[in-house]
Amino acid sequence: MNKQVQNWQGHSIEAQGLCKSFMSGEVTIKVLDGVSIGIAAGELTLISGPSGCGKSTLLSLLSALQKPDAGRVLILGQDITALGQKDLQRFRLEHTGFIFQGFNLFGALTALEQVQLPLGYLGLSDKQARERAMQALEEVDMLHRVASRPAQLSGGEKQRVAMARALAKRPQFLFADEPTSALDGENGHNIVDILHRVAREHGTTVLCVSHDPRLIGSADRVLAMEDGLIGREWRPEKSAHGESNAVK
Numbered sequence: 001m002n003k004q005v006q007n008w009q010g011h012s013i014e015a016q017g018l019c020k021s022f023m024s025g026e027v028t029i030k031v032l033d034g035v036s037i038g039i040a041a042g043e044l045t046l047i048s049g050p051s052g053c054g055k056s057t058l059l060s061l062l063s064a065l066q067k068p069d070a071g072r073v074l075i076l077g078q079d080i081t082a083l084g085q086k087d088l089q090r091f092r093l094e095h096t097g098f099i100f101q102g103f104n105l106f107g108a109l110t111a112l113e114q115v116q117l118p119l120g121y122l123g124l125s126d127k128q129a130r131e132r133a134m135q136a137l138e139e140v141d142m143l144h145r146v147a148s149r150p151a152q153l154s155g156g157e158k159q160r161v162a163m164a165r166a167l168a169k170r171p172q173f174l175f176a177d178e179p180t181s182a183l184d185g186e187n188g189h190n191i192v193d194i195l196h197r198v199a200r201e202h203g204t205t206v207l208c209v210s211h212d213p214r215l216i217g218s219a220d221r222v223l224a225m226e227d228g229l230i231g232r233e234w235r236p237e238k239s240a241h242g243e244s245n246a247v248k
C-alpha cells in the first residue's frame with residue numbers, strides 16, 4: 001500500500017458503481033444503487049441528504065468498514081474491496097481516522113490515554129506516542145485537560161479529544177459521521193474549523209457526513225444523496241475570508 005500511496009496521482013478515493021442492499025424481514029431495501037464518485041485529497045467533502053438515505057452506509061463502504069454487494073472502492077488506485085479482513089484492518093489502522101457522533105471514548109481513560117492508545121498499536125514507543133498525543137491535543141486546544149476522563153468533559157471537549165485521537169495517527173483519510181450533531185453552535189464551529197485545517201494543512205482527504213448547515217455551507221464540496229445515488233453536487237461559494245456566502 002505505501003508505495004502506491006506515494007505514487008498515486010489520481011483521485012484519493014474513487015467509488016465505482018457501489019451497490020448495497022439490506023434485508024428487512026422478507027423485504028430487500030436497496031440503499032445504494034450504483035454510486036460512482038471521486039474524492040480529492042486536501043479538501044473537506046461533505047455527504048448530505050435526508051435521514052435513512054444511505055449516507056452512513058456510503059461512508060462505511062468508502063472507509064472499508066463494510067464491503068459493497070457490487071462495485072469497487074479504489075483508494076490511491078488500489079482496490080480495497082479486494083483486500084482480506086487482515087489487510088483491511090491494517091489499512092484502517094495505518095491510514096484512516098474516524099470521528100463519530102457519539103465520540104466513542106473509553107470511560108476509564110484520561111484524554112491523553114485515549115489519544116495515545118492507538119499509537120501503541122501502530123508500533124510507536126511510549127515516549128513517541130506520548131509526544132505525538134500531546135501534539136494532537138495541542139492542535140485541538142485540549143492541552144489543559146489531558147488528565148480528564150470523559151465524564152469530566154463537555155460534549156465539545158469530548159469531540160475534540162476524539163478528533164485528537166484520529167489526528168494523532170496522522171492519517172491520510174479522515175472520516176467523520178455527523179461529528180457536530182451533538183454539539184451547540186460554538187463547539188460545532190470549532191470542529192468544522194479543525195476539519196478544514198486538517199484538509200488544508202495536512203493535505204488529508206476529509207470526508208464527512210452531516211445534516212449540519214454550518215458544515216454544508218463551509219465544505220469545499222457537497223455531495224447530496226437521493227434515491228440511492230449522488231443526485232447533485234456543488235461547491236459552496238466562499239467569501240474573501242474563506243467563509244461561505246451561499247449554498248447554490
Ligand SMILES: Nc1ncnc2c1ncn2[C@@H]1O[C@H](COP(=O)(O)OP(=O)(O)OP(=O)(O)O)[C@@H](O)[C@H]1O
Nearest residue numbers: 022023029031049050051052053054055056057058
Ligand atoms: N446493518 C443494517 N441492516 C439492515 N438495514 C440497514 C443496516 N444499515 C443500514 N440499514 C438501512 O439502510 C438505510 C440507510 O441507512 P444509513 O444509516 O446509511 O442512513 P443515513 O443516511 O446515514 O441516515 P441518518 O441521517 O439517519 O444517520 C436505512 O433504511 C437503514 O435502516
Ligand SMILES: [Mg+2]
Nearest residue numbers: 055056057177
Ligand atoms: Mg447516518
